[in-house]
Amino acid sequence: xxxxxxxxxxxxxxxxxxxxxxxVAVPLAQHLARAAGLPALLLPQMVTLNDWVQSVPLAQAITxxxxxxxxxxxxxxxxxxxPDADLWGIATELLGLIDELTRHRVxxxxxAEDFLAQLERxxxxxxxxxxxxxxxxxxxxxxxxxxxxxxxxGAELDAARATQQRLAQLAQQAAAPxxxxxxxxxxxPEQRFLQEYSAxxxxxxFDLRALSGQQAAAKLMHAAWGSAENADDMQLLQQxxxxxxxxxxxxxxxxxxxxxxxxxxxxxxAAEVQVRRWLLAGKRSxxxxxxxxxxxxRVRALLERAEVQVRDETGWTLSTMAxxxxxxxxxxxxxxxxxxxxxxxxxxxxxIFSELAASERKQRVYQLEQLVRKHxxxxxxxxxxxxxxxxxxxxxxxxxxxxxAGDALRKKSNTLAGWxxxxxHSLDILGVLPGLAADAAGEQLLRALQTWQLELxxxxxxxxxxxxxxxLALQLDAQTFRDLGIDSPVIITHLAATxxxxxxxxxxxxxxxxxxxxxxxxxVWFNDAVRDTLGLPVAAVYRAQQRDDLLALLAMNxxxxxxxxxxxxxxxxxxxxxxxxxxxxxxxxxxxxxAEKELAAMLDAAQVRSTPSVMPQVAAMPAPAVPYSLxxxxxxxxxxxxxxACPYQYYARHVLxxxxxxxxxEGIEKRDYGEWIHDILYRFHEAYSPxxxxxxxxxxxxLQRISEEVFARAVEHDYxxxxxxxxxxxxxxxxxxxxxxxxxxxxxYVQGEVAFKYPLSPELQIHGRIDxxxxxxxxxxxxxxxxxxxxxxxxxxxxxxxxxxxxxxxxYAYARDACEGAFFSLDKDQASTVAPAQEIRHLSLATIQxxxxxxxxxxxxxxxxxxxIAAVCAHCEMHGLCRKxxxx
Numbered sequence: 001x002x003x004x005x006x007x008x009x010x011x012x013x014x015x016x017x018x019x020x021x022x023x024v025a026v027p028l029a030q031h032l033a034r035a036a037g038l039p040a041l042l043l044p045q046m047v048t049l050n051d052w053v054q055s056v057p058l059a060q061a062i063t064x065x066x067x068x069x070x071x072x073x074x075x076x077x078x079x080x081x082x083p084d085a086d087l088w089g090i091a092t093e094l095l096g097l098i099d100e101l102t103r104h105r106v107x108x109x110x111x112a113e114d115f116l117a118q119l120e121r122x123x124x125x126x127x128x129x130x131x132x133x134x135x136x137x138x139x140x141x142x143x144x145x146x147x148x149x150x151x152x153x154g155a156e157l158d159a160a161r162a163t164q165q166r167l168a169q170l171a172q173q174a175a176a177p178x179x180x181x182x183x184x185x186x187x188x189p190e191q192r193f194l195q196e197y198s199a200x201x202x203x204x205x206f207d208l209r210a211l212s213g214q215q216a217a218a219k220l221m222h223a224a225w226g227s228a229e230n231a232d233d234m235q236l237l238q239q240x241x242x243x244x245x246x247x248x249x250x251x252x253x254x255x256x257x258x259x260x261x262x263x264x265x266x267x268x269x270a271a272e273v274q275v276r277r278w279l280l281a282g283k284r285s286x287x288x289x290x291x292x293x294x295x296x297x298r299v300r301a302l303l304e305r306a307e308v309q310v311r312d313e314t315g316w317t318l319s320t321m322a323x324x325x326x327x328x329x330x331x332x333x334x335x336x337x338x339x340x341x342x343x344x345x346x347x348x349x350x351x352i353f354s355e356l357a358a359s360e361r362k363q364r365v366y367q368l369e370q371l372v373r374k375h376x377x378x379x380x381x382x383x384x385x386x387x388x389x390x391x392x393x394x395x396x397x398x399x400x401x402x403x404x405a406g407d408a409l410r411k412k413s414n415t416l417a418g419w420x421x422x423x424x425h426s427l428d429i430l431g432v433l434p435g436l437a438a439d440a441a442g443e444q445l446l447r448a449l450q451t452w453q454l455e456l457x458x459x460x461x462x463x464x465x466x467x468x469x470x471x472l473a474l475q476l477d478a479q480t481f482r483d484l485g486i487d488s489p490v491i492i493t494h495l496a497a498t499x500x501x502x503x504x505x506x507x508x509x510x511x512x513x514x515x516x517x518x519x520x521x522x523x524v525w526f527n528d529a530v531r532d533t534l535g536l537p538v539a540a541v542y543r544a545q546q547r548d549d550l551l552a553l554l555a556m557n558x559x560x561x562x563x564x565x566x567x568x569x570x571x572x573x574x575x576x577x578x579x580x581x582x583x584x585x586x587x588x589x590x591x592x593x594x595a596e597k598e599l600a601a602m603l604d605a606a607q608v609r610s611t612p613s614v615m616p617q618v619a620a621m622p623a624p625a626v627p628y629s630l631x632x633x634x635x636x637x638x639x640x641x642x643x644x645a646c647p648y649q650y651y652a653r654h655v656l657x658x659x660x661x662x663x664x665x666e667g668i669e670k671r672d673y674g675e676w677i678h679d680i681l682y683r684f685h686e687a688y689s690p691x692x693x694x695x696x697x698x699x700x701x702x703l704q705r706i707s708e709e710v711f712a713r714a715v716e717h718d719y720x721x722x723x724x725x726x727x728x729x730x731x732x733x734x735x736x737x738x739x740x741x742x743x744x745x746x747x748x749y750v751q752g753e754v755a756f757k758y759p760l761s762p763e764l765q766i767h768g769r770i771d772x773x774x775x776x777x778x779x780x781x782x783x784x785x786x787x788x789x790x791x792x793x794x795x796x797x798x799x800x801x802x803x804x805x806x807x808x809x810x811x812y813a814y815a816r817d818a819c820e821g822a823f824f825s826l827d828k829d830q831a832s833t834v835a836p837a838q839e840i841r842h843l844s845l846a847t848i849q850x851x852x853x854x855x856x857x858x859x860x861x862x863x864x865x866x867x868x869i870a871a872v873c874a875h876c877e878m879h880g881l882c883r884k885x886x887x888x
Contacts, residue, residue: 015044020499056166102160171196183499184548240588257596260566268298283504292510315482354435405429508562516576619886623863646868734831784820810844
């Protein structure tokens with residue numbers, strides 16, 4: 001370039017350089033200035049082809065793709081070609097096909113029958129209904145979208161036609177010498193433009209594949225690719241011999257290494273360790289070329305844990321970011337009538353109610369979550385309002401804002417622009433907009449929403465809320481956010497973005513055959529044969545482009561590590577065919593398979609660890625002692641049972657208070673059934689006691705009536721509640737028989753749902769609620785405690801088999817000074833009492849004495865070991881704390 005324009009130096013502003021990406025601009029400018037050796041140099045215009053094209057002004061307006069997709073959607077909907085299908089997805093695919101046909105100047109026959117004959121020849125098959133349908137849809141929509149617009153004078157242009165016109169103007173007005181930096185073959189539209197440009201001004205090419213010094217690399221890679229396609233072992237040997245003859249000493253052994261990992265975690269750890277090794281070696285420009293985005297996310301997390309920041313050039317789709325999550329969660333909550341999980345997810349977003357202090361917002365969410373879980377409310381704003389009541393004005397105000405914001409989106413149908421305006425209004429009510437505006441990604445999201453609203457303002461097509469929501473999700477998925485605020489020597493990028501770039505070191509991540517070459521996006525409409533017939537690029541073109549990009553990367557960088565997962569889920573996973581053939585040729589030619597042999601042994605020792613004192617090498621049974629100030633002052637029967645079953649379980653639940661949150665029961669569960677039975681029997685006995693004073697038919701009728709009243713609300717909301725009601729109704733006769741027998745023995749119902757608090761010592765009291773207390777009619781102050789259980793009698797007898805294992809009955813008996821206690825088994829059509837074999841007064845006294853002794857030991861610092869048996873551990877929610885599975 002300097003030689004060609006020596007007479008114009010130091011002014012090169014007349015020259016235009018087409019770059020593959022802007023990352024090349026700075027090193028190119030530095031090399032030009034250094035080679036010119038002048039005090040000052042006016043640089044040439046360095047630009048990508050896309051930006052150069054977009055700088056050309058047009059007299060005609062351009063129809064946004066959002067409007068064109070809407071037009072296509074309407075045509076698909078009115079044509080009823082794809083009932084119950086994803087019409088937005090189909091419209092997007094068709095729009096891409098139509099633009100591709102336009103860019104490559106593919107003329108479709110004016111007659112649909114001629115087009116069908118063309119497809120028939122391309123498919124090499126006889127026409128059938130599927131082929132006829134494909135031909136009809138593409139042909140009709142092609143002419144509906146393009147032919148009419150091209151024929152009308154002054155009609156708006158679509159983006160593809162606008163690009164064609166701009167390229168034509170650039171070529172016709174060509175005057176500046178043009179230099180093009182190539183790394184692979186150009187697409188046909190670009191080739192055509194450069195041919196037309198060269199008729200008016202000189203065009204020079206710098207092809208990275210043919211630069212001096214890189215021909216051996218090109219030959220090696222092309223040989224490797226050709227072998228992957230069709231070579232046998234003999235041809236490989238011949239190529240290896242030719243390679244060794246041409247280059248007696250390998251130029252690749254010190255530049256390229258391959259690391260075979262066993263699974264995702266080892267690949268990520270190997271990548272992280274290698275990047276840190278390069279940084280320690282003083283390398284200041286490290287590229288992670290991510291073929292596998294899942295592996296890239298894990299590597300980034302590991303590097304950030306090691307306090308190594310990563311700059312991501314590829315970016316993230318807006319749909320995966322928190323700024324879009326709050327928006328979509330809001331729409332989910334509306335669609336599900338404020339289903340509790342959608343609502344809580346929405347309220348936990350940091351963007352909602354951004355004018356409130358974070359602590360206040362979290363407190364409101366916490367209060368609502370506690371109410372929802374306690375009362376088992378699944379959905380409906382009215383139900384949440386009822387829970388909040390007048391006692392919590394802050395929570396009520398939050399719910400009122402949700403209702404007001406929801407009213408803004410209550411329409412059954414609207415235009416896309418109308419929906420977007422309503423969305424913005426609802427987000428304003430929810431206080432989301434200020435939070436989004438203060439976030440870089442949120443600001444981009446707001447700009448996109450405003451842009452779409454302006455573009456679609458003139459479109460009068462109406463859509464349901466579901467149709468609009470799906471459209472919005474696709475739009476967000478097509479938007480990419482790049483965080484420009486991170487400056488780091490380590491970048492994550494993609495293969496195409498490495499064209500003409502050199503780094504101190506390169507990590508090729510995820511180089512298995514599923515990711516390199518990357519999986520082709522399957523053509524929905526035409527296969528490769530048809531695309532080739534029409535003159536559209538085929539899959540082989542994209543694969544060749546990736547091969548050339550890989551060749552350029554290897555040619556321009558002296559330190560490259562390629563990693564892949566050699567096994568996934570216990571199954572072998574193949575290396576990329578490009579690298580596999582390169583490895584095979586290199587091993588045959590030089591006896592070196594390019595394997596990285598040192599890295600695997602370093603991984604364990606190179607892990608980033610927290611403070612060793614909090615991460616013991618060997619996990620063992622935990623046995624904490626409770627600080628005196630944390631020892632509970634009260635205990636219930638269930639807490640005592642937990643203490644007996646496993647001291648550590650009691651420690652986690654009742655000392656640390658790590659009980660799991662109550663689950664919102666969306667379906668009927670056994671414990672719901674038990675609670676309803678308790679309520680039914682409490683109401684029944686409060687009204688009908690003793691039974692001997694009433695007629696049996698009246699008792700059965702009353703118990704049936706009370707049962708239906710208690711089950712009524714559940715039956716209204718859940719069909720399966722009817723089955724539970726029928727199950728109980730089968731038990732009613734047996735229950736009345738058992739109760740009659742109890743009264744015949746002299747016991748009469750006296751009280752139900754009896755709450756108690758009983759001090760055992762100045763430092764400890766017992767508390768709870770007893771299902772039922774009976775008294776002996778013939779003897780004063782003689783009581784029996786009963787506990788209803790919806791379990792079969794055999795299981796209850798097993799619970800009472802070992803004295804002191806289940807403490808519920810003796811615990812209750814001590815609190816009431818009862819002389820007897822029993823479980824009341826209510827299972828299907830059976831009802832009976834099950835009492836301990838031991839005398840209840842002695843059992844209750846021993847139970848309480850043990851409790852006092854245990855708490856005395858706790859006050860003296862006794863440990864609380866996790867010594868529960870397997871049956872206890874199987875249903876314990878604290879297994880993540882004691883980590884019994886990891887004990888040595």
